[in-house]
Amino acid sequence: MNSTILVQTILSGLAAGGLYALVAISFGIVYRTTRVFNFAQGDFGALGAYVAFSVLAALPGHYWLALVIGCLAVGIFAAAVEFVAIRPLYRLGELYTFITTIGLSFAIQSGIQQIWGPFVRVMPNPFGDRAVKVLGLRVVPDKIWIFSIAILLTGVLFVFLAKTKYGTAMRACAQDSRVANLLGIKVGRMFSGAFFLSGMVGAFAGILIAPITYLQPTMGLQLGVPGYIAALLGGLGSMPGALIGGFILGIVQAVSVLVIDPRYSPIVTYVVFVIVLLVRARGLFGEETVQGRLV
């Protein structure tokens, strides 16, 4: 294994990690506002990718239009699902909303299969996949682009959630929705807004990763699971943590392909997860979530 391959692998890992971080953040947006553990987060990404694919098929070359339409469509879809299927369940507790999102996840996955068919499709790559020589290394521009966009978007979201009125209001809803309501925050609107934003960001990640991983109905799980693990790695509700967690996971995944039997590579993500659980279950920057003892 020479150093060039290793560097390129790490770069791909960073690009994938940036997208995992976006999924982790979009998952965190919903979790920190509504306390809903949304298992369908990755499937929002898959849905966005497929919508963008269809727009591109209709209007070849309009990549940015496809990106915007895909994000908006999934955002509206997520807000609608929240209004119809999840809103009646808040009073019943987290278990019920959680089971609902599992149903939603499988419904989206199977719905994609019904509409677009079960086979793998190829998404055109807007950033060019022809390698460029930089400092003697062959670098594919799309990786650089994706990495930069992920960092940028994370920064924007961080500012939005930490520094603006709306971000604070969202956190207030999570802490005590009744008091937030008394203080004049429109809690229902916040919940819908959280799902809308999270659907948009999730779809964005899905559309960006589509040219690399190809489109398939089950891509929701391949995008979602690393997203949850990145969220846990960084600590639930911590944005810089999600970014670093995503990067660590992306690099470990990319390097593991060079090291272990590729047939068993899907396991790596989960092994990382279990190691994190055993070593530091609260994540890097997270609040205390561990219940201490095993039994």
Next chain:
Amino acid sequence: MIQRLYASTFSLARYPLLLAALLLIEPVFSSQYLIRIVNTMLIQAVAALGVNVVLGFAGLVSIAHAALMALGAYTSALLMLKLGMPFPIAFVTACLFCGIVSGFVGLLGNRVETNYLLVITLGIHVAIFLVIVNENWLTGGASGLFNVPKVEIGPWRLANDRSYYWLTAPVFVAALYFAERLRHSKPGRAMIAARLHAPAARMSGINVNRYRVWAMVFAGVYFGASGSLFAHLIGFLGPEDFSLSLTLLLTLTVVVGGLGSNVAACVSLVILTAIAEAFQQAASSWLLFYGILIMVVMVVAPRGMAGVAESVVERIKRARSLVRRPLDRPSL
């Protein structure tokens, strides 16, 4: 813990009666098609009872149900095929093995918020399936395992579905019996308390984490039993027999029945099986149907059929008495 299971007071007469009734109506399932469906249903009912213990009692959301059934099925089949063990020993080994694996998963799940158990169990599902598909020398790989031996218990050889029914029915009744006993015993009540309000349960001195692990072990044994029965019913085992859609079906069964009610879970499985058989041609969209149905049931009747039945009974009682009681008491 185990002794406590027997210490609960519960009428035992109903189980022999149920078994006798099941065995008496066997001739009704005249065709080969019907008896196969009934056998499959009884086997799935054992698994559904296991899901009910994990999800309905303890409130743990896991999606490794089908994978654990696959583990039980392959364990039992391989023990008989490669090592020539008699069926009872293979069956018990499969149950215990699945129980241990499931309990181990539960231990990991205790390290984080309960929701993350789902991600761990997804990993278990992926891991078990990668082993089944990739280790051809052991499991036959993606093409499956042929010539799974038929069950022989002493002098009886259960070679066809009709004779196999005499095995599945007693196992199902035993499974129902133990699940009911669990529900009315201290551990079962502790699990339900942990689901309804974990902090309050902890305050009452219930070791919530320990009971969560026990729920996983108990359910694991059920999945092992269910998988083992399934393996020897068909005589062929393939990885696609235990997909995520089976997990979703079992989860849906418990949700439709109502979290925590064993009998309602069995009834809802019968209904769902009937629906599935009536619309066989739309097999490719099952996952979509199950997913949407879960969401609909959650909104319309979050406590399932058991909850609906309970509130109907409650209304009748209220109408007949002059005392007004609140309708929304927390149910078990």
